[in-house]
Amino acid sequence: MIDLGALHTQVRDILETGEVRAVVGWRRGSRGMLAEPVTIATPEEAETLVWDPTCFHNLSLTLVEERKKPSWRPGKPIAVVAKGCDARSLTVLMQENCFRRDEVYVIGVSCAGSGVLDERKLAQRLPGVEPDSAAFDGDAFVCATAGGEDRIPARELMADRCLECRDAHPKLNNVVFGEAQPRAFDPPFAALARFEQEQVGVAERWQFWQRQFERCIRCFACRSVCPMCYCEECVVDSINMAVGADTTAAEKANRIRWIERSASRADNIGYHMTRALHLAGRCIDCAECERVCPVNIPLRLLNNKLEREARVAFGYEPGASIDLPALVASFRDDDPNHFIR
Amino acid sequence: MSAQTPYEPKIVAFLCKWCSSAGSDLAGVSRIQYPANATPITVACSGGVSPQFVLSAFHKGADGVLVSGCHIGDCHYMEGNFHARRKLYLVKELLEFTGVEPDRFRMSWVSAAEGAKFAQVVRDFVEDLRPLGPQDKLKAERP
Numbered sequence: 001m002i003d004l005g006a007l008h009t010q011v012r013d014i015l016e017t018g019e020v021r022a023v024v025g026w027r028r029g030s031r032g033m034l035a036e037p038v039t040i041a042t043p044e045e046a047e048t049l050v051w052d053p054t055c056f057h058n059l060s061l062t063l064v065e066e067r068k069k070p071s072w073r074p075g076k077p078i079a080v081v082a083k084g085c086d087a088r089s090l091t092v093l094m095q096e097n098c099f100r101r102d103e104v105y106v107i108g109v110s111c112a113g114s115g116v117l118d119e120r121k122l123a124q125r126l127p128g129v130e131p132d133s134a135a136f137d138g139d140a141f142v143c144a145t146a147g148g149e150d151r152i153p154a155r156e157l158m159a160d161r162c163l164e165c166r167d168a169h170p171k172l173n174n175v176v177f178g179e180a181q182p183r184a185f186d187p188p189f190a191a192l193a194r195f196e197q198e199q200v201g202v203a204e205r206w207q208f209w210q211r212q213f214e215r216c217i218r219c220f221a222c223r224s225v226c227p228m229c230y231c232e233e234c235v236v237d238s239i240n241m242a243v244g245a246d247t248t249a250a251e252k253a254n255r256i257r258w259i260e261r262s263a264s265r266a267d268n269i270g271y272h273m274t275r276a277l278h279l280a281g282r283c284i285d286c287a288e289c290e291r292v293c294p295v296n297i298p299l300r301l302l303n304n305k306l307e308r309e310a311r312v313a314f315g316y317e318p319g320a321s322i323d324l325p326a327l328v329a330s331f332r333d334d335d336p337n338h339f340i341r
Numbered sequence: 342m343s344a345q346t347p348y349e350p351k352i353v354a355f356l357c358k359w360c361s362s363a364g365s366d367l368a369g370v371s372r373i374q375y376p377a378n379a380t381p382i383t384v385a386c387s388g389g390v391s392p393q394f395v396l397s398a399f400h401k402g403a404d405g406v407l408v409s410g411c412h413i414g415d416c417h418y419m420e421g422n423f424h425a426r427r428k429l430y431l432v433k434e435l436l437e438f439t440g441v442e443p444d445r446f447r448m449s450w451v452s453a454a455e456g457a458k459f460a461q462v463v464r465d466f467v468e469d470l471r472p473l474g475p476q477d478k479l480k481a482e483r484p
Contacts, residue, residue, distance in 0.1 A: 203440065205439060208440070235393065258396075259400075260481075266478075266480055266481045270479065273435055274396060277392045277432065302438070305435065305438045306431055309434045310431070314427065328427060328428050329424075331420065335423065335430070337413065340450055341462055341465075
Protein backbone atom coordinates (compact mmCIF):
# COMPACT_ATOMS: atom_id res chain seq x y z
CA MET A 1 0.00 0.00 0.00
CA ILE A 2 1.18 3.47 -0.77
CA ASP A 3 1.31 6.09 1.95
CA LEU A 4 -0.22 9.09 0.20
CA GLY A 5 0.93 11.39 3.00
CA ALA A 6 4.54 10.44 2.39
CA LEU A 7 4.07 11.10 -1.32
CA HIS A 8 2.66 14.56 -0.58
CA THR A 9 5.57 15.33 1.73
CA GLN A 10 8.07 14.26 -0.89
CA VAL A 11 6.40 16.35 -3.60
CA ARG A 12 6.21 19.39 -1.30
CA ASP A 13 9.88 19.00 -0.37
CA ILE A 14 11.23 18.79 -3.90
CA LEU A 15 9.11 21.75 -4.99
CA GLU A 16 10.11 23.83 -1.93
CA THR A 17 13.83 23.17 -2.34
CA GLY A 18 13.56 23.87 -6.05
CA GLU A 19 15.00 20.48 -6.94
CA VAL A 20 12.35 20.23 -9.66
CA ARG A 21 10.40 22.92 -11.47
CA ALA A 22 7.12 21.06 -11.67
CA VAL A 23 5.48 17.77 -10.76
CA VAL A 24 3.19 15.80 -13.04
CA GLY A 25 0.72 13.62 -11.16
CA TRP A 26 -2.95 12.79 -10.84
CA ARG A 27 -5.67 14.73 -9.05
CA ARG A 28 -9.34 14.08 -8.42
CA GLY A 29 -11.16 14.58 -11.72
CA SER A 30 -14.42 16.36 -12.36
CA ARG A 31 -16.31 13.22 -13.38
CA GLY A 32 -17.19 10.65 -10.78
CA MET A 33 -14.39 8.49 -9.48
CA LEU A 34 -11.91 9.21 -12.27
CA ALA A 35 -8.55 10.79 -11.60
CA GLU A 36 -7.06 13.18 -14.15
CA PRO A 37 -3.49 14.21 -14.95
CA VAL A 38 -2.31 17.49 -13.47
CA THR A 39 0.91 19.50 -13.49
CA ILE A 40 1.69 21.43 -10.32
CA ALA A 41 4.44 23.96 -9.70
CA THR A 42 3.88 25.16 -6.12
CA PRO A 43 4.40 23.25 -2.86
CA GLU A 44 0.86 24.17 -1.67
CA GLU A 45 -0.69 22.12 -4.43
CA ALA A 46 1.06 18.93 -3.30
CA GLU A 47 -2.02 17.92 -1.28
CA THR A 48 -4.16 17.75 -4.42
CA LEU A 49 -2.30 14.72 -5.77
CA VAL A 50 -4.08 11.38 -5.49
CA TRP A 51 -3.24 7.73 -6.04
CA ASP A 52 -6.04 5.23 -6.63
CA PRO A 53 -7.07 2.53 -9.14
CA THR A 54 -8.32 5.16 -11.60
CA CYS A 55 -4.85 6.59 -12.23
CA PHE A 56 -4.75 4.99 -15.68
CA HIS A 57 -2.88 7.63 -17.61
CA ASN A 58 0.71 7.19 -18.63
CA LEU A 59 2.08 10.54 -17.50
CA SER A 60 5.23 10.32 -19.57
CA LEU A 61 2.95 11.57 -22.35
CA THR A 62 2.60 14.91 -20.56
CA LEU A 63 6.36 15.20 -20.52
CA VAL A 64 6.65 14.39 -24.22
CA GLU A 65 4.00 16.96 -25.07
CA GLU A 66 5.72 19.57 -22.94
CA ARG A 67 8.99 18.81 -24.68
CA LYS A 68 7.45 19.43 -28.10
CA LYS A 69 6.14 22.90 -27.23
CA PRO A 70 8.09 25.83 -28.66
CA SER A 71 8.12 27.25 -25.13
CA TRP A 72 10.20 24.33 -23.84
CA ARG A 73 13.40 25.47 -22.12
CA PRO A 74 16.01 23.22 -20.56
CA GLY A 75 16.34 23.74 -16.85
CA LYS A 76 15.58 22.03 -13.59
CA PRO A 77 14.16 18.54 -13.98
CA ILE A 78 10.44 17.87 -14.08
CA ALA A 79 9.11 15.25 -11.71
CA VAL A 80 6.69 12.59 -12.90
CA VAL A 81 4.67 10.22 -10.79
CA ALA A 82 5.15 6.90 -12.54
CA LYS A 83 3.71 3.42 -12.19
CA GLY A 84 5.79 0.42 -13.24
CA CYS A 85 4.66 0.68 -16.86
CA ASP A 86 5.10 4.47 -16.97
CA ALA A 87 8.65 4.10 -15.67
CA ARG A 88 9.37 1.66 -18.48
CA SER A 89 8.07 4.14 -21.06
CA LEU A 90 10.30 6.84 -19.53
CA THR A 91 13.20 4.41 -19.89
CA VAL A 92 12.45 3.94 -23.59
CA LEU A 93 12.14 7.70 -24.11
CA MET A 94 15.56 8.19 -22.49
CA GLN A 95 16.97 5.34 -24.54
CA GLU A 96 15.82 7.26 -27.63
CA ASN A 97 17.38 10.48 -26.33
CA CYS A 98 14.05 12.19 -25.97
CA PHE A 99 15.18 13.16 -22.48
CA ARG A 100 18.37 12.87 -20.52
CA ARG A 101 18.14 11.01 -17.24
CA ASP A 102 18.88 14.19 -15.29
CA GLU A 103 15.99 16.03 -16.93
CA VAL A 104 13.39 13.83 -15.30
CA TYR A 105 12.82 13.14 -11.62
CA VAL A 106 10.90 9.89 -11.37
CA ILE A 107 8.59 9.49 -8.38
CA GLY A 108 7.85 5.80 -8.60
CA VAL A 109 4.59 4.40 -7.28
CA SER A 110 4.58 0.65 -7.03
CA CYS A 111 1.35 -1.09 -7.99
CA ALA A 112 2.62 -3.97 -5.84
CA GLY A 113 -0.17 -6.49 -5.86
CA SER A 114 -2.75 -4.02 -7.16
CA GLY A 115 -3.24 -2.29 -10.49
CA VAL A 116 -5.65 0.04 -12.22
CA LEU A 117 -9.19 -0.97 -12.99
CA ASP A 118 -10.75 -1.35 -16.41
CA GLU A 119 -13.65 1.02 -17.06
CA ARG A 120 -15.22 -1.40 -19.53
CA LYS A 121 -15.16 -4.25 -17.03
CA LEU A 122 -16.62 -1.92 -14.41
CA ALA A 123 -19.43 -0.84 -16.72
CA GLN A 124 -20.33 -4.49 -17.25
CA ARG A 125 -20.16 -5.29 -13.58
CA LEU A 126 -22.13 -2.27 -12.38
CA PRO A 127 -24.28 -1.34 -15.39
CA GLY A 128 -25.59 2.20 -15.31
CA VAL A 129 -23.82 3.06 -12.07
CA GLU A 130 -21.10 5.65 -11.79
CA PRO A 131 -19.15 5.08 -8.58
CA ASP A 132 -17.96 8.16 -6.69
CA SER A 133 -14.65 6.62 -5.76
CA ALA A 134 -12.63 3.47 -6.19
CA ALA A 135 -9.99 2.03 -3.89
CA PHE A 136 -7.97 -1.12 -3.66
CA ASP A 137 -7.91 -2.94 -0.36
CA GLY A 138 -5.43 -5.74 -1.01
CA ASP A 139 -7.48 -8.26 -2.94
CA ALA A 140 -10.58 -6.40 -4.09
CA PHE A 141 -11.68 -3.07 -5.50
CA VAL A 142 -14.02 -1.10 -3.27
CA CYS A 143 -16.33 1.11 -5.31
CA ALA A 144 -18.36 3.66 -3.37
CA THR A 145 -21.71 4.25 -5.06
CA ALA A 146 -24.85 6.13 -4.05
CA GLY A 147 -26.31 2.82 -2.85
CA GLY A 148 -23.40 1.94 -0.61
CA GLU A 149 -20.09 0.16 -1.13
CA ASP A 150 -19.46 -2.55 -3.68
CA ARG A 151 -16.59 -4.92 -3.10
CA ILE A 152 -15.49 -6.57 -6.33
CA PRO A 153 -12.67 -9.13 -6.50
CA ALA A 154 -9.55 -7.72 -8.15
CA ARG A 155 -9.52 -10.29 -10.93
CA GLU A 156 -12.93 -9.26 -12.24
CA LEU A 157 -12.21 -5.57 -12.51
CA MET A 158 -8.51 -5.15 -13.06
CA ALA A 159 -7.25 -4.11 -16.48
CA ASP A 160 -5.75 -7.00 -18.47
CA ARG A 161 -2.38 -5.31 -18.70
CA CYS A 162 -2.26 -5.07 -14.90
CA LEU A 163 -3.24 -8.70 -14.48
CA GLU A 164 -0.31 -9.58 -16.74
CA CYS A 165 2.09 -6.92 -15.44
CA ARG A 166 5.66 -8.11 -14.98
CA ASP A 167 7.21 -4.97 -13.51
CA ALA A 168 4.75 -3.43 -11.10
CA HIS A 169 7.63 -1.94 -9.18
CA PRO A 170 9.18 0.96 -11.16
CA LYS A 171 12.79 0.07 -11.82
CA LEU A 172 13.70 3.56 -12.97
CA ASN A 173 13.14 5.90 -10.06
CA ASN A 174 14.61 8.66 -7.93
CA VAL A 175 12.32 7.76 -5.09
CA VAL A 176 9.74 5.02 -4.87
CA PHE A 177 6.62 4.45 -2.78
CA GLY A 178 5.12 1.07 -2.09
CA GLU A 179 6.89 -2.23 -1.88
CA ALA A 180 8.03 -4.73 -4.47
CA GLN A 181 5.72 -7.72 -4.06
CA PRO A 182 5.44 -10.67 -6.35
CA ARG A 183 2.23 -10.59 -8.35
CA ALA A 184 -0.35 -13.30 -8.04
CA PHE A 185 -2.33 -12.84 -11.24
CA ASP A 186 -1.88 -13.93 -14.88
CA PRO A 187 1.42 -14.78 -16.58
CA PRO A 188 2.62 -12.28 -19.22
CA PHE A 189 0.84 -12.38 -22.60
CA ALA A 190 -2.11 -14.34 -21.16
CA ALA A 191 -4.70 -12.42 -23.21
CA LEU A 192 -2.63 -12.95 -26.36
CA ALA A 193 -2.34 -16.68 -25.67
CA ARG A 194 -6.13 -16.83 -25.14
CA PHE A 195 -6.69 -15.12 -28.47
CA GLU A 196 -4.34 -17.48 -30.26
CA GLN A 197 -6.14 -20.47 -28.81
CA GLU A 198 -9.53 -19.18 -29.87
CA GLN A 199 -8.61 -17.99 -33.37
CA VAL A 200 -6.40 -20.67 -34.79
CA GLY A 201 -6.37 -20.65 -38.59
CA VAL A 202 -5.45 -17.89 -40.99
CA ALA A 203 -9.09 -17.58 -42.09
CA GLU A 204 -10.40 -17.22 -38.52
CA ARG A 205 -7.75 -14.64 -37.70
CA TRP A 206 -8.66 -12.67 -40.79
CA GLN A 207 -12.36 -12.82 -39.97
CA PHE A 208 -11.59 -11.47 -36.52
CA TRP A 209 -9.27 -8.65 -37.55
CA GLN A 210 -11.38 -7.63 -40.49
CA ARG A 211 -14.30 -7.06 -38.13
CA GLN A 212 -12.06 -5.02 -35.83
CA PHE A 213 -10.43 -2.87 -38.49
CA GLU A 214 -13.64 -2.14 -40.36
CA ARG A 215 -14.87 -0.37 -37.26
CA CYS A 216 -11.92 1.98 -36.99
CA ILE A 217 -13.02 5.58 -37.52
CA ARG A 218 -9.46 6.86 -37.74
CA CYS A 219 -9.86 9.29 -34.87
CA PHE A 220 -6.15 8.74 -34.11
CA ALA A 221 -6.82 8.64 -30.38
CA CYS A 222 -4.42 5.69 -30.12
CA ARG A 223 -1.70 7.79 -31.69
CA SER A 224 -2.44 10.86 -29.57
CA VAL A 225 -2.36 8.97 -26.30
CA CYS A 226 0.82 7.03 -27.06
CA PRO A 227 3.96 8.43 -25.44
CA MET A 228 6.03 6.67 -28.12
CA CYS A 229 4.19 8.30 -31.03
CA TYR A 230 6.08 11.55 -30.83
CA CYS A 231 7.19 11.93 -34.46
CA GLU A 232 6.94 15.47 -35.79
CA GLU A 233 5.39 14.11 -38.94
CA CYS A 234 3.37 10.92 -38.87
CA VAL A 235 3.44 8.60 -41.85
CA VAL A 236 -0.30 9.11 -42.33
CA ASP A 237 -0.06 12.91 -42.23
CA SER A 238 1.22 13.61 -45.70
CA ILE A 239 -0.47 17.02 -45.34
CA ASN A 240 2.73 18.23 -43.71
CA MET A 241 4.49 18.42 -47.09
CA ALA A 242 6.43 21.66 -47.45
CA VAL A 243 4.66 23.73 -50.07
CA GLY A 244 6.52 26.68 -51.52
CA ALA A 245 5.77 29.24 -54.19
CA ASP A 246 7.26 27.03 -56.88
CA THR A 247 5.61 23.75 -55.82
CA THR A 248 3.61 22.61 -58.81
CA ALA A 249 0.11 21.21 -58.67
CA ALA A 250 1.47 17.91 -59.92
CA GLU A 251 3.98 17.75 -57.07
CA LYS A 252 1.24 18.42 -54.56
CA ALA A 253 -1.04 15.83 -56.12
CA ASN A 254 1.70 13.21 -56.39
CA ARG A 255 3.16 13.60 -52.93
CA ILE A 256 3.93 10.30 -51.27
CA ARG A 257 0.93 8.93 -49.47
CA TRP A 258 1.78 5.63 -47.86
CA ILE A 259 -1.57 5.41 -46.13
CA GLU A 260 -4.67 7.53 -46.59
CA ARG A 261 -6.06 9.36 -43.57
CA SER A 262 -9.65 8.50 -44.28
CA ALA A 263 -11.29 5.36 -42.95
CA SER A 264 -11.42 2.40 -45.29
CA ARG A 265 -10.64 -1.19 -44.47
CA ALA A 266 -7.35 -1.51 -46.32
CA ASP A 267 -6.04 1.83 -45.09
CA ASN A 268 -7.11 1.11 -41.52
CA ILE A 269 -5.21 -2.14 -41.60
CA GLY A 270 -2.20 -0.39 -43.10
CA TYR A 271 -2.33 2.23 -40.38
CA HIS A 272 -2.62 -0.19 -37.49
CA MET A 273 0.02 -2.54 -38.86
CA THR A 274 2.41 0.33 -39.42
CA ARG A 275 1.78 1.57 -35.92
CA ALA A 276 2.38 -1.86 -34.45
CA LEU A 277 5.65 -2.18 -36.38
CA HIS A 278 6.79 1.30 -35.34
CA LEU A 279 6.13 0.31 -31.74
CA ALA A 280 7.97 -3.00 -31.95
CA GLY A 281 10.62 -3.06 -29.25
CA ARG A 282 9.34 0.29 -27.94
CA CYS A 283 5.84 -0.46 -26.70
CA ILE A 284 5.99 -1.15 -22.99
CA ASP A 285 2.38 -2.29 -22.70
CA CYS A 286 0.75 0.63 -20.90
CA ALA A 287 -2.30 -0.27 -23.03
CA GLU A 288 -3.48 3.33 -23.21
CA CYS A 289 -4.25 2.91 -26.93
CA GLU A 290 -6.73 0.18 -26.18
CA ARG A 291 -8.27 2.10 -23.30
CA VAL A 292 -8.97 5.24 -25.33
CA CYS A 293 -10.21 3.45 -28.45
CA PRO A 294 -13.84 4.58 -28.93
CA VAL A 295 -14.72 1.49 -30.95
CA ASN A 296 -12.99 -1.07 -28.72
CA ILE A 297 -10.37 -2.41 -31.12
CA PRO A 298 -8.12 -4.80 -29.17
CA LEU A 299 -4.94 -2.92 -30.12
CA ARG A 300 -3.07 -4.42 -27.23
CA LEU A 301 -3.04 -7.78 -28.99
CA LEU A 302 -1.06 -6.36 -31.92
CA ASN A 303 1.50 -4.68 -29.71
CA ASN A 304 1.74 -7.69 -27.41
CA LYS A 305 2.26 -9.99 -30.34
CA LEU A 306 5.33 -8.09 -31.52
CA GLU A 307 6.59 -7.63 -27.98
CA ARG A 308 6.44 -11.37 -27.46
CA GLU A 309 8.11 -12.10 -30.79
CA ALA A 310 10.92 -9.71 -29.93
CA ARG A 311 11.31 -11.41 -26.58
CA VAL A 312 11.24 -14.97 -27.88
CA ALA A 313 13.16 -14.54 -31.12
CA PHE A 314 15.61 -11.80 -30.19
CA GLY A 315 15.70 -11.90 -26.39
CA TYR A 316 14.71 -8.24 -26.36
CA GLU A 317 12.85 -6.64 -23.49
CA PRO A 318 11.64 -3.08 -24.14
CA GLY A 319 12.18 -0.62 -21.31
CA ALA A 320 14.69 -2.82 -19.50
CA SER A 321 17.55 -0.35 -19.55
CA ILE A 322 18.45 3.10 -20.87
CA ASP A 323 21.67 1.74 -22.39
CA LEU A 324 19.91 -0.91 -24.46
CA PRO A 325 20.20 -0.43 -28.25
CA ALA A 326 16.90 -0.17 -30.15
CA LEU A 327 15.37 -3.45 -31.29
CA VAL A 328 15.65 -2.80 -35.03
CA ALA A 329 19.00 -1.04 -34.74
CA SER A 330 20.68 -4.13 -33.33
CA PHE A 331 20.98 -7.78 -34.32
CA ARG A 332 22.49 -11.05 -33.23
CA ASP A 333 24.21 -13.65 -35.35
CA ASP A 334 21.67 -16.24 -34.28
CA ASP A 335 18.51 -14.29 -35.14
CA PRO A 336 15.95 -16.60 -36.77
CA ASN A 337 16.92 -17.52 -40.32
CA HIS A 338 14.61 -20.49 -40.84
CA PHE A 339 12.00 -18.49 -42.76
CA ILE A 340 14.47 -17.36 -45.42
CA ARG A 341 15.04 -19.44 -48.53
CA MET B 342 -8.17 -8.06 -65.67
CA SER B 343 -10.97 -9.54 -67.68
CA ALA B 344 -12.77 -12.66 -66.52
CA GLN B 345 -11.33 -14.76 -69.34
CA THR B 346 -7.65 -14.29 -68.54
CA PRO B 347 -6.49 -16.89 -66.04
CA TYR B 348 -5.19 -15.58 -62.75
CA GLU B 349 -1.48 -14.81 -62.72
CA PRO B 350 0.01 -13.81 -59.36
CA LYS B 351 1.73 -10.43 -59.30
CA ILE B 352 4.94 -10.41 -57.29
CA VAL B 353 6.84 -7.34 -56.20
CA ALA B 354 10.47 -8.30 -55.65
CA PHE B 355 12.80 -6.02 -53.70
CA LEU B 356 16.27 -7.11 -54.79
CA CYS B 357 19.48 -5.81 -53.33
CA LYS B 358 21.73 -4.16 -55.85
CA TRP B 359 24.86 -6.12 -54.97
CA CYS B 360 23.67 -9.71 -54.88
CA SER B 361 20.10 -10.60 -55.73
CA SER B 362 19.67 -8.07 -58.50
CA ALA B 363 22.91 -9.31 -60.06
CA GLY B 364 21.65 -12.85 -59.48
CA SER B 365 18.47 -12.10 -61.42
CA ASP B 366 20.64 -10.62 -64.15
CA LEU B 367 22.65 -13.81 -64.29
CA ALA B 368 19.44 -15.83 -64.57
CA GLY B 369 18.57 -13.64 -67.54
CA VAL B 370 21.88 -13.82 -69.39
CA SER B 371 22.09 -17.56 -68.72
CA ARG B 372 18.71 -17.89 -70.47
CA ILE B 373 17.20 -19.71 -67.49
CA GLN B 374 13.44 -19.98 -67.97
CA TYR B 375 11.34 -18.73 -65.06
CA PRO B 376 7.90 -17.14 -64.73
CA ALA B 377 7.64 -13.46 -65.59
CA ASN B 378 5.37 -12.72 -62.62
CA ALA B 379 7.94 -10.87 -60.54
CA THR B 380 8.43 -7.14 -60.94
CA PRO B 381 11.95 -6.43 -59.69
CA ILE B 382 12.69 -3.26 -57.74
CA THR B 383 16.39 -2.80 -57.12
CA VAL B 384 17.22 -1.38 -53.72
CA ALA B 385 20.62 -0.37 -52.39
CA CYS B 386 20.50 -2.96 -49.63
CA SER B 387 17.94 -5.37 -48.22
CA GLY B 388 18.52 -3.56 -44.92
CA GLY B 389 16.90 -0.51 -46.50
CA VAL B 390 13.64 -2.29 -47.20
CA SER B 391 11.26 -0.65 -44.79
CA PRO B 392 8.29 -2.66 -43.57
CA GLN B 393 6.33 0.20 -45.11
CA PHE B 394 7.49 -0.90 -48.59
CA VAL B 395 6.08 -4.36 -48.01
CA LEU B 396 2.76 -3.08 -46.68
CA SER B 397 2.59 -0.54 -49.48
CA ALA B 398 3.13 -3.20 -52.15
CA PHE B 399 0.24 -5.22 -50.72
CA HIS B 400 -1.82 -2.06 -50.47
CA LYS B 401 -1.29 -1.41 -54.17
CA GLY B 402 -2.41 -4.90 -55.05
CA ALA B 403 0.64 -7.18 -55.03
CA ASP B 404 -0.27 -10.84 -54.57
CA GLY B 405 3.11 -11.62 -53.10
CA VAL B 406 6.16 -9.70 -51.92
CA LEU B 407 9.68 -11.04 -52.16
CA VAL B 408 12.65 -9.47 -50.43
CA SER B 409 16.01 -10.84 -51.44
CA GLY B 410 19.50 -9.88 -50.34
CA CYS B 411 23.06 -11.12 -49.95
CA HIS B 412 23.80 -14.19 -47.88
CA ILE B 413 24.46 -13.54 -44.20
CA GLY B 414 28.07 -12.42 -43.87
CA ASP B 415 28.27 -11.22 -47.49
CA CYS B 416 26.49 -7.87 -47.16
CA HIS B 417 28.23 -5.12 -49.08
CA TYR B 418 27.50 -2.87 -46.12
CA MET B 419 28.65 -5.50 -43.61
CA GLU B 420 25.42 -5.79 -41.60
CA GLY B 421 22.49 -4.60 -43.72
CA ASN B 422 21.00 -8.04 -44.20
CA PHE B 423 21.16 -8.73 -40.45
CA HIS B 424 18.93 -5.69 -39.95
CA ALA B 425 16.65 -6.79 -42.80
CA ARG B 426 16.28 -10.23 -41.27
CA ARG B 427 15.22 -8.86 -37.91
CA LYS B 428 12.84 -6.20 -39.23
CA LEU B 429 11.18 -8.39 -41.80
CA TYR B 430 10.80 -11.27 -39.40
CA LEU B 431 8.50 -9.00 -37.42
CA VAL B 432 6.59 -8.08 -40.59
CA LYS B 433 6.15 -11.74 -41.43
CA GLU B 434 4.89 -12.53 -37.94
CA LEU B 435 2.49 -9.59 -37.96
CA LEU B 436 1.04 -10.49 -41.37
CA GLU B 437 0.46 -14.02 -40.21
CA PHE B 438 -1.05 -12.86 -36.93
CA THR B 439 -3.61 -10.67 -38.66
CA GLY B 440 -4.66 -13.49 -40.98
CA VAL B 441 -2.76 -12.79 -44.18
CA GLU B 442 -1.60 -16.07 -45.75
CA PRO B 443 2.03 -16.65 -44.66
CA ASP B 444 2.98 -17.65 -48.22
CA ARG B 445 2.37 -14.14 -49.51
CA PHE B 446 5.55 -12.76 -48.03
CA ARG B 447 8.90 -14.38 -48.67
CA MET B 448 12.57 -13.67 -48.13
CA SER B 449 15.58 -15.24 -49.75
CA TRP B 450 19.33 -14.88 -49.87
CA VAL B 451 20.55 -14.98 -53.45
CA SER B 452 24.13 -14.16 -54.35
CA ALA B 453 25.30 -12.70 -57.66
CA ALA B 454 26.45 -16.17 -58.73
CA GLU B 455 23.12 -17.87 -58.00
CA GLY B 456 21.09 -17.20 -61.13
CA ALA B 457 19.62 -20.68 -60.99
CA LYS B 458 18.61 -20.24 -57.37
CA PHE B 459 16.87 -16.95 -58.16
CA ALA B 460 14.88 -18.61 -60.92
CA GLN B 461 13.94 -21.41 -58.53
CA VAL B 462 12.88 -18.98 -55.80
CA VAL B 463 10.55 -17.17 -58.21
CA ARG B 464 9.22 -20.45 -59.62
CA ASP B 465 8.43 -21.78 -56.13
CA PHE B 466 6.87 -18.49 -55.07
CA VAL B 467 4.56 -18.39 -58.08
CA GLU B 468 3.52 -21.99 -57.51
CA ASP B 469 2.76 -21.29 -53.84
CA LEU B 470 0.81 -18.14 -54.69
CA ARG B 471 -1.34 -19.62 -57.43
CA PRO B 472 -3.69 -21.60 -55.13
CA LEU B 473 -4.16 -18.57 -52.86
CA GLY B 474 -5.83 -16.49 -55.55
CA PRO B 475 -5.77 -12.70 -55.76
CA GLN B 476 -4.75 -10.81 -52.66
CA ASP B 477 -7.60 -8.53 -51.61
CA LYS B 478 -7.09 -8.30 -47.87
CA LEU B 479 -4.61 -5.45 -47.80
CA LYS B 480 -5.44 -4.06 -51.23
CA ALA B 481 -7.02 -0.64 -51.41
CA GLU B 482 -10.64 -0.74 -52.56
CA ARG B 483 -10.30 2.25 -54.84
CA PRO B 484 -9.37 1.70 -58.50
